[in-house]
Amino acid sequence: MPSPSKSFYLRPTGLFYARRSSILVFCLLIGVTGFAFGLVAILKPTSGYKCRNGEARSVSVVWERRNDVGDQNHVDSDGDQKRYKVMGFVGIQTGFGSVGRRRSLRKTWMPADKQGLKRLEESTGLAFRFVIGRTNDQSKMSELRKEVAEYDDFMLLDIEEKYSKLPYKTLAFFKAAYALFDSEFYVKADDDIYLRPDRLSLLLAKERSHPQTYLGCMKKGPVFTDPNLKWYEPLSYLLGKEYFLHAYGPIYALSADVVASLSALRNNSFRMFSNEDVTIGAWMLAMNVNHEHNQALCETKCTLSSIAVWDIPTCSGLCNPEKKLLELHEMASCSKSPTLDSNK
Numbered sequence: 001m002p003s004p005s006k007s008f009y010l011r012p013t014g015l016f017y018a019r020r021s022s023i024l025v026f027c028l029l030i031g032v033t034g035f036a037f038g039l040v041a042i043l044k045p046t047s048g049y050k051c052r053n054g055e056a057r058s059v060s061v062v063w064e065r066r067n068d069v070g071d072q073n074h075v076d077s078d079g080d081q082k083r084y085k086v087m088g089f090v091g092i093q094t095g096f097g098s099v100g101r102r103r104s105l106r107k108t109w110m111p112a113d114k115q116g117l118k119r120l121e122e123s124t125g126l127a128f129r130f131v132i133g134r135t136n137d138q139s140k141m142s143e144l145r146k147e148v149a150e151y152d153d154f155m156l157l158d159i160e161e162k163y164s165k166l167p168y169k170t171l172a173f174f175k176a177a178y179a180l181f182d183s184e185f186y187v188k189a190d191d192d193i194y195l196r197p198d199r200l201s202l203l204l205a206k207e208r209s210h211p212q213t214y215l216g217c218m219k220k221g222p223v224f225t226d227p228n229l230k231w232y233e234p235l236s237y238l239l240g241k242e243y244f245l246h247a248y249g250p251i252y253a254l255s256a257d258v259v260a261s262l263s264a265l266r267n268n269s270f271r272m273f274s275n276e277d278v279t280i281g282a283w284m285l286a287m288n289v290n291h292e293h294n295q296a297l298c299e300t301k302c303t304l305s306s307i308a309v310w311d312i313p314t315c316s317g318l319c320n321p322e323k324k325l326l327e328l329h330e331m332a333s334c335s336k337s338p339t340l341d342s343n344k
Contacts, residue, residue, distance in 0.1 A: 058129070058152045058153060058154040058156065060156040060158070061156065061157055061176040061179075083182040084127070084180065084181050084182065085182045086127045086183050087124075087183065087201065088125065088183055088185040088187055088204045089126070089129075090126055091189065092128065092129065092130050092190070093131050093169070093173070093188060093189065094130045094132050095132060095161055096132070096140045096144065099147070101192055102147075102191060103322070104321065104322045104323075105325060107325075107326060108325050108328070108335070109194065109195050109197060109335070110128060117153060124198060126204075127181060127183075128153065129155040130153055130191070131157065132144065133156075133157045133159045133160055133165075134156070135160070155176060155180075157173065157176060159172045166275075167272045167273065167274075167280075171262065171267065173188065174254065175262065175263045178259045178260065178262075184255065184256055185253045186253065186259045187204075187253040188253070189251045190249070191317075191321070192315075192317030192318045192321035192325075193251055193310040194318065194328045195307070195308050196334075196339075199305070199306075199339055202339065202340075203215075203294065208255075210289075211255065213253075213255040213258070214247065214254060214255075214258065214289040214292065215253040215292045216247025216252030216253065216292075216293070217247060217248045217252075217295065217297045218247055219245070219248055220243055221243050222242055223236045224236070231274075231275060233274050233275065235271075239273075243278060244281060245291055246280065246282075248312065248316075249276055249277035250298070250310050250316060251298075251308045252280070258284075258287060262283070270283065298310065298312050300312060302331060302334035304337055304338075309334070
């Protein structure tokens with residue numbers, strides 16, 4: 001009777017175990033390395049515009065060195081001097097009497113928290129800061145410091161905050177913004193307009209053949225020579241009966257080349273008119289800029305293409321802005337309509 005078949009098992013040697021362990025370790029290293037590269041690729045920003053996280057966003061800027069007559073173009077900052085890359089920098093001009101406006105803005109299109117503001121900046125390529133000067137009223141300065149500490153969304157200029165000084169503040173703003181941000185456009189906006197940042201981003205990103213652009217709602221109008229009128233111009237004898245073409249003041253933008261030219265000139269070399277928008281318009285006449293009119297920057301109601309909404313010409317901004325900003329934001333046509341008009 002044949003004996004039952006026997007099975008033989010080859011006992012692995014120590015050399016076999018060593019080789020198999022080496023192969024397993026090698027495969028494990030490849031897997032870990034691949035995971036690491038994948039994680040880096042996912043976390044790496046895809047855009048050229050970088051937003052800071054965890055750093056202070058507010059910055060205090062000295063426009064002039066008062067004790068140094070030879071250098072009036074110097075911009076000192078109490079923060080990092082590195083110029084941060086953005087597509088557009090939006091300076092929201094505000095004052096000490098505009099606490100309520102800022103409160104309403106932070107409840108509407110401008111986020112109140114740092115993470116919300118960071119997400120807005122990353123999605124649009126735009127940076128947003130409230131721009132304000134200084135006052136000798138220490139109680140107001142104390143309240144401002146508290147607001148800066150809470151929201152961290154300011155650019156503080158070492159220049160007197162006063163309505164009659166708006167042309168000087170505007171020049172200080174553009175110089176400071178250019179020193180701190182490497183931007184394709186610098187936008188001056190008032191704190192009493194309803195803005196769609198997503199649509200503003202698309203407008204600024206548009207291809208342009210002219211490198212020097214002055215963008216806004218362009219207008220002409222009579223020069224006011226009556227001292228009793230709000231828009232009285234003391235230098236009216238230099239202007240004639242009608243103003244030249246210039247942008248309305250509530251919002252306009254200058255391209256990087258234009259702001260670079262402004263930043264290179266000495267402060268006391270500029271002609272300052274009484275009104276800030278006229279002053280900027282006069283400077284633009286001296287430059288080889290392209291005046292680009294866009295009606296979407298001065299709409300009286302929210303539409304499928306409106307970028308900035310304000311009560312033109314009744315008010316130089318929204319009438320009763322603290323209330324009107326909140327009312328507009330509750331309207332779907334203002335806050336929830338798509339970025340692009342699907343009918344176009």
